[in-house]
Amino acid sequence: MKSIYFTLKYFAITLWSMFVIAPFLWALSTSFKDFNSVTGGATYIPWLQFEPSLEGWKVLVRSPAKGGVDIIEPYFNSIFVTCTASLISIMLGTLAAYALSRFTFKAGIIKNNDITFFFISQRIMPPIVLSIPFFLMLGFLGLLDSLFGLILVYIVLLMPIAVWIMVDFFNKVPKEIDETALIDGCNPYQAFIKVVIPNSIPGLIVAVLFCIIFGWIDFFFAFILTFTEVQLLPVKIVALNSSVTPWWSLSASALVSVAPLVVVAFIVERYLSKGNLSGALK
Amino acid sequence: MNFRHKFVFLLPGLLILIGILIFPIVFTVRLSLSSWDSFFPGLDFIGLDNYIRLFTDDKRFWESFFRLSFLSVTTVLLQYIIGFSLALIVWKDIIFQRFFRVLFLIPMMTTPVIMTVIWRTFFHESLGPVNDFFSLFGVTPLWLSDETLAKVTVIIVEVWQWTPFMFLLLLAGLLSLPKEPFLAAAIDGASPIRKFIYVTFPLMAPISIGAIIIRLIEASKIMDTVYVLTSGGPGTATETSSFYIFIKGLREFQMGYSAALSFTYLIIMIISLTIIAKLLVKLLINNN
Numbered sequence: 001m002k003s004i005y006f007t008l009k010y011f012a013i014t015l016w017s018m019f020v021i022a023p024f025l026w027a028l029s030t031s032f033k034d035f036n037s038v039t040g041g042a043t044y045i046p047w048l049q050f051e052p053s054l055e056g057w058k059v060l061v062r063s064p065a066k067g068g069v070d071i072i073e074p075y076f077n078s079i080f081v082t083c084t085a086s087l088i089s090i091m092l093g094t095l096a097a098y099a100l101s102r103f104t105f106k107a108g109i110i111k112n113n114d115i116t117f118f119f120i121s122q123r124i125m126p127p128i129v130l131s132i133p134f135f136l137m138l139g140f141l142g143l144l145d146s147l148f149g150l151i152l153v154y155i156v157l158l159m160p161i162a163v164w165i166m167v168d169f170f171n172k173v174p175k176e177i178d179e180t181a182l183i184d185g186c187n188p189y190q191a192f193i194k195v196v197i198p199n200s201i202p203g204l205i206v207a208v209l210f211c212i213i214f215g216w217i218d219f220f221f222a223f224i225l226t227f228t229e230v231q232l233l234p235v236k237i238v239a240l241n242s243s244v245t246p247w248w249s250l251s252a253s254a255l256v257s258v259a260p261l262v263v264v265a266f267i268v269e270r271y272l273s274k275g276n277l278s279g280a281l282k
Numbered sequence: 283m284n285f286r287h288k289f290v291f292l293l294p295g296l297l298i299l300i301g302i303l304i305f306p307i308v309f310t311v312r313l314s315l316s317s318w319d320s321f322f323p324g325l326d327f328i329g330l331d332n333y334i335r336l337f338t339d340d341k342r343f344w345e346s347f348f349r350l351s352f353l354s355v356t357t358v359l360l361q362y363i364i365g366f367s368l369a370l371i372v373w374k375d376i377i378f379q380r381f382f383r384v385l386f387l388i389p390m391m392t393t394p395v396i397m398t399v400i401w402r403t404f405f406h407e408s409l410g411p412v413n414d415f416f417s418l419f420g421v422t423p424l425w426l427s428d429e430t431l432a433k434v435t436v437i438i439v440e441v442w443q444w445t446p447f448m449f450l451l452l453l454a455g456l457l458s459l460p461k462e463p464f465l466a467a468a469i470d471g472a473s474p475i476r477k478f479i480y481v482t483f484p485l486m487a488p489i490s491i492g493a494i495i496i497r498l499i500e501a502s503k504i505m506d507t508v509y510v511l512t513s514g515g516p517g518t519a520t521e522t523s524s525f526y527i528f529i530k531g532l533r534e535f536q537m538g539y540s541a542a543l544s545f546t547y548l549i550i551m552i553i554s555l556t557i558i559a560k561l562l563v564k565l566l567i568n569n570n
Contacts, residue, residue, distance in 0.1 A: 099291035
């Protein structure tokens with residue numbers, strides 16, 4: 001009985017691991033192909049099955065004038081937009097979450113939970129519902145096709161996540177901590193910055209990571225709200241997929257775009273193992 | 283504590299969120315009462331015409347809605363089963379525990395559209411590795427151009443992409459469970475299966491509900507994957523509500539009508555998700 005369970009367990013995770021890795025390996029192999037080896041049918045092992053070429057990777061650093069795909073600028077745009085929007089969302093979201101966790105609000109039938117729900121419910125809104133009015137609004141403000149406009153939109157996307165994680169986290173930070181600080185003569189803001197924040201670092205890190213993940217993987221808003229001046233990475237890469245599909249540069253750019261967030265996976269796992277996440281994610 | 287302080291904490295975030303959102307929401311409602319399209323762009327007032335059209339004369343929208351329900355419920359169910367199993371396996375001692383945990387998290391860190399571009403080459407009907415494998419058995423399934431298989435492909439890609447999220451929430455939940463019930467079960471000599479049914483699963487019920495609801499919310503927005511993988515095709519076989527609204531609004535420029543669609547869709551989503559949440563709570567908690 002025990003050995004059957006054991007075998008089944010390892011069989012299951014091996015199978016799933018293969019499924020997880022498969023597209024990455026395929027992309028890696030494809031990124032070293034050229035036209036002939038792609039159109040010749042599916043091949044996997046370089047040298048043995050096809051002659052590897054570096055064309056797919058070289059295209060990424062070549063200037064657009066020479067037929068290259070410039071992904072460096074979109075790359076930095078993506079990083080800038082994601083980080084700025086995450087930072088703003090975290091700051092505003094943490095403040096709001098602290099208020100919702102520590103104070104009672106009451107206005108008619110609206111109570112704390114309803115305000116929290118209002119924040120979180122923004123995630124229910126399908127991007128498509130917001131895209132058309134956002135398009136017109138940013139057009140009116142002259143922010144269409146600009147980094148600032150995108151950051152504004154991403155704050156709506158990310159602040160709910162920050163509030164969701166931080167409210168739960170603050171609820172688990174004992175109230176006595178801030179009360180002691182207040183008795184010691186801090187005003188509420190000092191208590192918040194000097195005492196509550198240092199005790200909430202694990203929750204903050206999780207919130208930051210989640211904001212970064214959900215900011216980085218957005219495609220739709222960047223797709224609708226930017227055209228030529230500002231391009232984000234996903235839009236640039238999907239544009240490669242249009243008419244002629246150069247699978248090799250597509251694969252190479254996909255791998256490049258995926259790489260930075262793999263680091264995030266390691267950090268998330270570290271916090272998970274330490275048990276810090278459990279408080280922050282329930 | 284001073285009355286004023288709490289607003290200093292709450293208001294910056296709340297006001298900015300409302301400030302950014304108020305225009306889109308009010309405008310969507312107003313737009314849905316107009317006949318704005320590419321010929322006559324402008325906010326005329328046509329009353330509830332768009333809504334009447336939507337409820338009486340738009341089979342395609344309702345079809346896309348039921349398709350979306352089917353796709354999101356199926357994918358979330360699969361993600362839950364697989365995610366929970368994986369979380370249970372790597373919860374306890376296992377070789378390379380940390381390696382597997384990181385590996386299982388990675389797909390959710392990747393941009394869905396970009397990975398879907400890769401999946402498209404992966405499922406390519408003549409040049410992809412999947413059909414390379416199936417051709418060993420002399421069949422070449424049409425992964426992207428057969429009505430049923432296109433749905434299967436979308437489900438596979440969604441499961442790959444988002445099972446890690448479920449896995450993460452459930453594993454974090456498992457790691458935070460109290461130790462005492464498990465000790466008690468061990469003393470009683472319960473088998474692993476009984477332990478799961480009577481101890482682990484009931485303890486995990488609230489976390490499960492949270493995870494399923496969050497995933498259902500996110501899955502109902504499924505759009506990127508469909509856009510790149512099949513563009514809603516073949517025909518309308520994989521067209522979801524978001525994608526249909528996208529076509530009406532930003533392809534055919536029937537802005538007024540698509541706003542009516544958006545608003546109706548939003549209301550339906552909020553109502554149905556609330557009902558699902560209530561049902562799940564009943565099912566998973568009250569039974570035990």
